[in-house]
Amino acid sequence: MVQENTALQFNESAVISVIGLTMAYGDFIIQHDLNFTVNRGDIFIIMGGSGCGKTTLLKHMIGLNRPQQGDVYFGDHSYWRSDEQQQAAIKRRFGVMFQGGALWSSLTLAENVGLPLHEYTDLTPDDIDAVVSFKLALMGLAGYEEFYPAQLSGGMKKRASLARAIALDPEILFFDEPGSGLDPFSAKRLDDLILELRDSLGMTIIVVSHEPASILAIGNNSVFLDDEKRTMIASGNPAVLIEQATEPKVRAFLNRGEYEHTG
């Protein structure tokens, strides 16, 4: 999936670096002084309790919200000090799956997945249809091309949204709460899809999640946002954090709220 002749190349192992990021709504600081790095091939988890600013952090990383302080680097390129064209070029490198799917409700699934292809490739309509069918089939939605989002179940919407997110073969994929509102089977299936995408397409994946089971199953790197200190209190591999995080809160979170009683 690496495109050879584009101006922006992320050959460095650090795909995304968040540096000194402070997020606020007006005077209300949500999180301050966030520093972390997402490496190539990571499945990076943004975790923390409800309302601590996980989704807000995601929105800062994908350029929807402007940080109050600090910056987000894609490779060597500062996102917030780039001009609009560079920002657009950076955005072209990633796909996003929003929490509710965010499929365009007035378009069919085929049109949803096909729209990015129409906009950014020179493919003929026939080729686009072929790509769309393939991506939908990849997500287990073969034959649903002419369905509208409202006709689908929650899990199908999420998978359709994922099909749209990978329409342009992005290098980086963002997921906002992929498992929320899904039954355990569908959530597990989505987790497996995430792992397969990373392994087969070499994507770097950032996941906002509060599901310990899912976090431990897929994540190999993470950051933990705390809603009381309003900053990050742990980072690293969740499987290590569950045993060794210095903050008991992080260990408890990953143990589904059970404090360990080790002597």
Added chain:
Amino acid sequence: MTNQVRPENSPAIGFALPELTTLCIVLSGQWLLRSQLPPVALVAEQLDSHKELQSVSFDSSGITVWDTGLLVFLSRLQKLCTERNLTVDRSNLPEGVRTLLNLAAAVPDADRTSVDDRHAGILKHIGNFTLQSGTGFVQGLKFTGDAVLSFIRLIRGKAQFRTVDLFLIIEQTGPNALPVVSLVSFLVGLILAYMGAAQLERVGAEIYIADLVAIGMVREIAALMTGIIMAGRTGAAFAAEIGTMNVNEEIDAFKILGISVIDFLVMPRILALVLMIPLLTLYSGLVGILAGMTVAVLVFDFSMYEYYQQTIRALELKQFGVGLFKGTVYGIVVALSGCLRGLQCGRSALAVGQATTSAVVTSIIYIVVTASALTIVFYKLDI
């Protein structure tokens, strides 16, 4: 079980003083919300009449069933006791009651200062409103500028919307609006004719009803009525559609893809309105004239031919020009307000409602303001 609470089961309260310092409250019967629960004031009287009290305990063995009614009673009681520095011994209460009271008394989450201003004071509201009006105006200007740039991109063939969408919106804004435009225009034409007739009759110049209705409708009222109908019908729809897309993060999905929301969502809507509003305005004028003719023929005994000739004499091309120009401007105003309010919409169902209301209000205000401004300008320019 009947809905009627049988007297022997109705909640009752009694008091005992096992020790001088302890008041035992004896509760019995059905402690349900729908039963007539005894007032807490009864307990307050008891508490105040025994000066030596230090604690309160309960005997709840007589309680047959209970629900939130008992819990509310007990938490009020707790408050009374706290005010009087009395300890409350809950040990004889049913276990479920104890658990629930403990849950309710647990310390709430760490400081959660609400960012919501709905319950703020009036001064804060005024301040916020003033600040918002300022930024709102700037946002409106920026949005208008973006729309102009998008229009230039469209002319240069770089626009990105789908023509299917355009035709769909055209159908919704144009043909589908014909019934309401017909009705309103016909009635307004009728009113104009009657009002004019009442005045013109005095000088015996009833035939000028034709002039009044024709010029009035074609030049001003057709455009104004169409504009206001479009504001209520189409502007509101635009705001609700785009607002809901915002709630569902569909707008974010466009932004992430780098697809201009202005090009993709706003431009087709402006175009559809700009294409349809002149036609609707013309149509509205025609219907208004027909209404005037109906009144003239049926009530004032003119012949249809007479009225027709008088109308033709009265109307000049420039009246149509003025009417169509105004209609088009109102169309742009309605489309811009609807789309802007939709894009500014917050992330809840409530916000969609506010966006819709605001779109209609903004459209109507700007329609009336531009209508007045244009009328004065045309008068000064002698058009």
